Amino acid sequence: MRMKFGTFARTGLMACAFMLSLGAAHAQDAKNYPDKMIKVVVPYPAGGATDTLGRMLANRLEGSWKQSAIVENKPGASGNIGSDQVAKSAPDGYTVLVGITAMIQAPFLYGKMPFDPFKAFQPVALLARSADLFVVPVATPANTLKDFVALVKANPGKYNYGSYGNATSSHIHGEMLKSQTGADLMHVPYKGAAPLVSDLLGGQITSAFVDVASIRSHLSSGKFKVLAVTGAQRFKILPDVPTMTELGYKAFEPYGWFGVFVPAGTPKEIVNKLSEEVAAMVRSPEGSAKIEGLGLQAGGEKADEFGRIMKTDSEIWGKVIKDSNIRIE
Structure with a gap:
């Protein structure tokens, strides 16, 4: 099918006019935003x-x-x-x-x-x-993450880690720790952070990755130890707790x-x-x-x-x- 040049030109001009009007409409929308x-x-x-x-x-x-x-x-x-x-x-x-x-x-x-x-x-x-904190009950005979990993390896089948649900960041972090240490830690998923924190404070779980927001109000309870924190830098409110990266673990920076x-x-x-x-x-x-x-x-x-x-x-x-x-x- 052949198209005359005049028809082609008119079609192109119409398309250009439409794009210009669309751009003008967007600019006007942005200028008036928000108006509802x-x-x-x-x-x-x-x-x-x-x-x-x-x-x-x-x-x-x-x-x-x-x-x-x-x-x-x-x-x-x-x-x-x-x-x-x-x-x-x-x-x-x-x-x-x-x-x-x-x-x-x-x-x-x-x-x-x-x-x-x-x-x-x-x-x-x-x-x-x-950030997620790696925490253990205060009665745990380990004061560093290195000591905790050694303790788990010396007692296969005895220790576990809790997360606030399958496929959450705390679960992923737990699997990363297992993979990089070879520690025998069973995953115990909870339906949210609240029941996880409750069991941690009660000593029903032997370790956990818990986000700071969920456990902050209990930091001074004396019922658990914070052995490490995820993220690229130490957490402001826990300046003495090392990052997982500082301790030699990989991919915990995000x-x-x-x-x-x-x-x-x-x-x-x-x-x-x-x-x-x-x-x-x-x-x-x-x-x-x-x-x-x-x-x-x-x-x-x-x-x-x-x-x-x-x-x-x-x-x-x-x-x-x-x-x-x-x-x-």
Whole structure:
């Protein structure tokens, strides 16, 4: 089929005009953003650290932008239900997700995922970081991780480690420790951190990887010893506790994190406006104090840097999960 030059030219001009009008519309949307309610989706139940951070964010946006912002809890499937809802939302900045590290771990754990975290979302900013503590009951005859590993090897079948659920970061960390030491530690999964901490304090479990936020209120109880901490640096509130990396273990550097996301395709101007506001909240004295009060470290990295952190962490978690053969069917 032949097309006359005039028809071709008119078609090209129409396409260019459409793209220009679309760009102008996006620019106008960004200029007016926000001009209606913002929904902050938290893919976990109310009451946890993710929910608290989500409510901090909603309050900040409402106060700064004089526009209503609500939190919607959408728990289920390890956060995948709420995250998928946001992934399928309009990319206009009015549906925002507060996600955690599980987002980039899930593709390696599940046989099938409803979304690709790197294709379905645009990172906005990093809210906070978390670390896992490796702890043992105070009666344990070991004061260092090296001593504990030697104790386990000398008593095969006697010791175990608890986690706050199958395929959680604490489970992955436990399997990493087993793999790198050859220690005979049986995994005991709990339905969340609260029952794990309860059994640890009661001496029903012989060791555990527990996130700082879940155990912070018990740090001065005298009922357990903290032998090591995950992450790239020592934790601020536990300056005398060495990192797993310092002790010679590998791939324990990634932190758990809490971050803000919008659907892929959200105009860059809107992403940048959100990113600036989230970073300002996190870095403010009030915001950082609230975050540290949860037992977390304040973040503040903006969209591009947060995206780089996600990619690096994903590569490390993916290798560890594959090497440990951890799966959720």
